[in-house]
Amino acid sequence: MEKIKEGELPIIAPEDAIPPAMVALFDFDGTVTHCDSLMPFLRFAVGRTRFWAGMIALTPAMLRYGLGGFDRTRFKNTVLGQYFGGWRTERLMGKVERFNKTILPALCKDEALARIRWHHEQGHRIVLISASPEIYLSSWAATLPIEAVLATRLEMRDGIVSGRIDGQNCRGPEKVTRLTDYLGGLDGYEFFAYGDSGGDREMLAIAAHSFYRPFRRPLAGITSRLRFLKALL
Template identity: 25%
Template structure:
């Protein structure tokens, strides 16, 4: 049986929200992309008043890369990782990944953020599996449509178990770990014997680690 060390990404491994950082990076590359900011703000407002769900918010927000060729999207993701994403990782998070890998855990990153750029985190040699929100590519072009459900909450557990079943992996959950900054990950936190919240300030029933 395998021991897992599962990590959320945004504000667990990273100091900032990765999708917004991607947008800022695209604006920096070409300031004309600032024209998509009103759409992003509107989508956020609609979500805050419960008119949009997270799926619709993400599909709307990603207009700034709509219909980009798959190869160009891959190149953008690689550049974003090297210039931004790898520089906003918590050192303590990377140290924990290395420590638990040395102790025999398989390292899983499971996030609601888009998988098309999260996959660049395989650059961290200890990472074994990355599961994120999927988006469709149609005829070689990014379609801005979510492929399946937003990978959050119970969906993270479903996607994890789907992967384990497909690969005939049995897990020692009692001796596995889960790290997240949010109680939205309670389904995964409850799944393992060693759950931790990261930089969490409110009262809760989990152990809290403060990462920098």
């Protein structure tokens, strides 16, 4: 595997043989964005008062999660159920549309968006793989040359949001599982992968060109926190 220092971007060398299909894999939160996107989405969807009231109600679950009493999937189900359980699908989709227009653009990194467009110009396929909800990532990705979004699905039944995950949380090994299912296997592909956390480890490991936190600027941590706090207030 080609290992490249943080912040470096690749130059593709010509191949003598028939080249494999090039596919660029992007994590979302912290890679394409400056910060987490789920909490800002929750805050936007339910409003300031209900969001913070929900945070207070979720305090016991947060403590249990922090102490190892909840796994990530169970904790995410608890959070989603607190805010969206019982919502009608069209109500949630209306929030998604406005969030993607008014909030999400300010959370995205210009460098990451430019890299997505660069891959498109090279003729590479582009796949977004994220633990964040597919419901808002799919419509956001439709504005860019992204072929597919493999993300965490929300369970919906008869037009009602259950407040639970449908299937697995798309993190860690699940990212590779979802990609394998989507492509019908991994043979015959050469991957570029961009990630920023332990949840991207398996995705980065399958790539010939892996990039860990490539779009981080000096003082990036401060910038990320400020953008995150602004989205929650």
